[in-house]
Amino acid sequence: MKLHVLRFLFLLILVPFYAKAQTVSIPEKTKNMKGYTGFKPFYWDESTGKIWLQIDTFDTEFLYQTALSAGLGSNDVGLDRGKLGATAIVKFSRVGNKVLMIQPNYSYRAITNDAAEKRAVEQSFAQSILWGFTVAAETSGSVLVDATAFFMRDALKISAVLQANNQGTYSLDETRSALYLERTKNFPLNSEFETTMTFVNNSGKSGSHVNTVTPNSEAISLRMHHSFVALPDNNFETRKYDARSPYNTNSYFDYSTPVSEPIEKNFIKRHRLEKKNPLADRSEAIKPIVYYLDNGTPEPIRSALLEGASWWNQAFESAGFINAFQVKILPEGADPMDLRYNMINWVHRSTRGWSYGYSVHDPRTGEILKGNVSLGSLRVRQDYLIAQGLLAPFENGDVPADDKMLQMSLQRLKQLAAHEIGHTLGLMHNYISSAQNRSSIMDYPPPMVTLNSNGEIDLSNAYTNEIGDWDKISIQYGYTQFPKGTDEAAALDKIIADATSKGLTFISDRDARDPGGLHPNVHLWDTGTDPVTELKRVMQIRAKALSKFGENNIRKGTPMALLEDVLVPVYLFHRYQVEAATKVIGGQYYSYAIKGDGQMITKSVSKEEQLKALNEVIATMDPKVLALSENILKLIPPRPVNYEYTSELFNRKTGLAFDPLSAAEAATDIPLSFLFHTSRLNRLVEYQAKNDGLGIDDMIQVLTTKLWNGQKSVGLEGLIQQQNEQMLLTYLLAVSVNDNASFATKAALLKAIDDLKTKVTAQLKKTKDSTQKGYLLLTLDRIKSPEKAKATLHQSAPPGAPIGCGTNEN
Known part of the structure; x- marks a missing residue:
């Protein structure tokens, strides 16, 4: 037993010497690597394909930004060249042989000089630890860590974006991914890293957008960019947001705010711009x-x-x-x-x-x-x-x-x-x-x-x-x-x-x-x-x-x-x-x-x-307005081989032939879909009750009188008129069973449907035209099953936006 104790004590004595002997200096570790001096010094190891990051300061905040520098090429998926990822303030914190990258929570603050009050807020809301690194070398307080896995991760959630857009189940393939050195650089105030990332198809099935833009949908190779940037000084002057001003805001909750004042603070986002001569008008x-x-x-x-x-x-x-x-x-x-x-x-x-x-x-x-x-x-x-x-x-x-x-x-x-x-x-x-x-x-x-x-x-x-x-x-x-x-x-x-x-x-x-x-x-x-x-x-x-x-x-x-x-x-x-x-x-x-x-x-x-x-x-929606002339119709044949039918064209129910009825359907569906939006109808019910403006009964009466007027057109205009009537009926039926419609709205629509049923039943008794009889029977049959009425919400129209202008999704 004494022998075991003596051996244990001997090992305890040797541990510090052993540990010290195993500590490698940064110059020794990186002697065969290419160094990049700058904001965050780093090294490239050609033999292993790794990036080693040197961390000289701890608990000092800086900006971390991700972006997509080479994109997919499909607007529908949204993975475009130049797309920015999330912006984060981060800091490195050392715990033993680990270095944690921590993102503080700036959404909740205490703007005060009271350290205890600040600490109470910081400890009440979670921070995020984005990554953990292991110290591989150390010199005079600076440490070297292997940052390869950090930069080679799916930082922009590419796999999730592809799956959410029904483009297939893809995962990152590390064997086909690597650092992209051409755009991996270092500067005094920022460090830039870029990677080539390849995502492979796990299911064998890929979506049409991916199939269109990739040479081989089995593998999608994109480039991701990572930036470490020094934060600006503290001299920027914030400007409070006004609801009448057109600015995006930087918002946070300040828990040091007196109870009598709003806790949420809103300041506008803007560039820093200062005059050389502040006293001059210009x-x-x-x-x-x-x-x-x-x-x-x-x-x-x-x-x-x-x-x-x-x-x-x-x-x-x-x-x-x-x-x-x-x-x-x-x-x-x-x-x-x-x-x-x-x-x-x-x-x-x-x-x-x-x-x-x-x-x-x-x-x-x-x-x-x-x-x-x-x-x-x-x-x-x-x-x-x-x-x-x-x-x-x-x-x-x-x-x-x-x-x-x-x-x-x-x-x-x-x-x-x-x-x-x-x-x-x-x-x-x-x-x-x-x-x-x-x-x-x-x-x-x-x-x-x-x-x-x-x-x-x-x-x-x-x-x-x-x-x-x-x-x-x-x-x-x-x-x-x-x-x-x-x-x-x-x-x-x-x-x-x-x-x-x-x-x-x-x-x-x-x-x-x-x-x-x-x-x-x-x-x-x-x-x-x-x-x-x-x-x-x-x-x-x-x-x-x-x-x-x-x-x-x-x-x-x-x-x-x-x-x-x-x-x-x-x-x-x-x-x-x-x-x-x-x-x-x-x-x-x-x-x-x-x-x-x-x-x-x-x-x-x-x-x-x-x-x-x-x-x-x-x-x-007038059939005369929507009916295309025969001069136009006779000029549009089916598309030749290698010219595809795309979503930019009108839908067809006529096979390869151009379908003028579908074009008219798209044009009629646009206004009907907005007129019959439940929030609009619910407002019209309230206006009617207050006798303030147009009521829901007024709108429906005008629509049914104008669109279902009994004056039947012939030819293409006649078919468009019947189509318009049935589209109006579709919206009446669909909204009558829509849970977003108020009870009063549903009641008004059911009354309108019943009036239409009475009108069509009377017409059916009088008509001797077999075609018209079939049409009226169809109408009555549809009225029996309102739950089957599916409003298209102008999905039948080719995409219109953008028609030459952009949107911000800031």
Whole structure:
């Protein structure tokens, strides 16, 4: 027993010497590796393919950002080149031979000098430990860790994104993944790492989007980027958010707030911009905001994007700065993923889709550190296609010398560049600006098409050529540097008040995108101060374009079947304006008013306005309006081999043949789907009860009278009329059993269905026409089973958005 004790004591004595002997210095460990000096020193081991990270400081916070530097190429999946992942503040903390990467919880804070109070909040909410590293070498307090697995993980959840989009079950294959050294670099204030990541198909089944864009759907290889960036100093001045201002917010809960004040704090996100001379009304900036355009952007697109992006300097000039916003071409050798560069990326995909404006910001303050714009290259082609459909320009078979289609498309690109940059400056959409003389590029503008004095389509005023008055107000609110001693709250309030007095206001996404939309002047892709008057005008443009539609809408040598591609945006040219007009029905004017500002808070829409809107909307469903001429129909044959039937075309129930009834169905379904949204109907019931405006019974009576009027058309128009009747019945039946409809709404619909049943039963007794008898029997049979009625919610229409403009999903 004593012998065992002596051996144990001897081992205890040797342990420190043994451990010390096993400790390897960083120079010794890395002697055969390539070193990268900079913000976070690291080493590349060629023999093992590993990255070793040297950590010199602990418990010091820095920024960690992920991004996708080489994407999938499908807008539908969303894994685009330049896509940013989450932004996190992190720190390294050492515990023995472990180093933990910890993300503090900045959503919950105590802004106080009381250490105990701060600690109470920190300990009440969880932190996140993102990774654990093992110390492999150490020198004078600095440690070396193997960071390979950290950088080689699925940091952007690619597998989950693919599965969520029904593209297959993919997992990361480490044997086909590696560091991408060409874009793994180190700088004094940031360290950049990039990896090639290959995801393999585990199920053998892959989705159509993946099949379209990958050379082999069994393996998808993308590139991920990781950035470690030094945080800025603490001199950034935050600016409080005002509900009437158009800024995205940096929000958190401050538990040191007195009970009498709001606990949630909201500050706007914005770049840091300071005058060289703070006392001057106008001054150059200490450090201008510079955006860099992707040097892979071709001409003439490059020049258009440079010009449009530069428009923002007009706004900064109005805020008292001189040449404070600049746009340049990205220098050769510069990495667009480097957080030091605000980027405008030119992104290619297999299908048209959204453009984006994201930003990387400091979660502590809301300071924007990098603006990152992604512009989809196919968007310009969609604008070109719209212009092609409107102008029928190929009378001689080729593009005319004065290519008005290209002119319009480039003008739209200018606006698109400015729009997405606006998001990266901190701004949200402003969807009421189209009703305020196109006062903001942060709206979604369709082309403003007019008829000239000769009655011909004119695109010369399709898009504006500058930022609007509201955009200048926005930058003044967010970036004006007030002299010391200024009451900033009062000065900011005056900026908003002055704008309001000029009729310039702000209403954003939730209001515009609600399919049961409320505000008559807040919508995407609409134009004009009055949505109903504008709908009537847009329908005149549509009629003119369709009257000219034919062989001159495609170039010489183009398969005739591709006329349908051009026809779709012309036939549905009114789709967004009709949606805007439906918001008048059951609508309400309102503002983001705050107490005491004197703004209109809410205002009813008169019954007369609503009836006018309803009648104009119904006019778009007239069989005479929807029936395509025989001259057009005879020009569209089935598509040739190697030209696929895509979602950009109308649905078909006629096999390979073009189906004019399906085109009409798509056009009718759009307004019906909005008119019969349950929230709109529920409001109409309440208005009826208060005798305030249009009631639900009024709307249904007008619809049934106009769409089911008993005056039967013949030919294609007759078939469209019957189709319209059945679509109206579909919505009546479907909403009558919809749980989101109020009891009063269901009661009103059941009464309307019963009235229709009585009417059809009486017609059935009188008719001697066997075809009409079958149609009436079908109607009565459908009424028996309302639960079988499936509203299509305009799924039958080809995708319309984006029609040449982008959205931010900031």
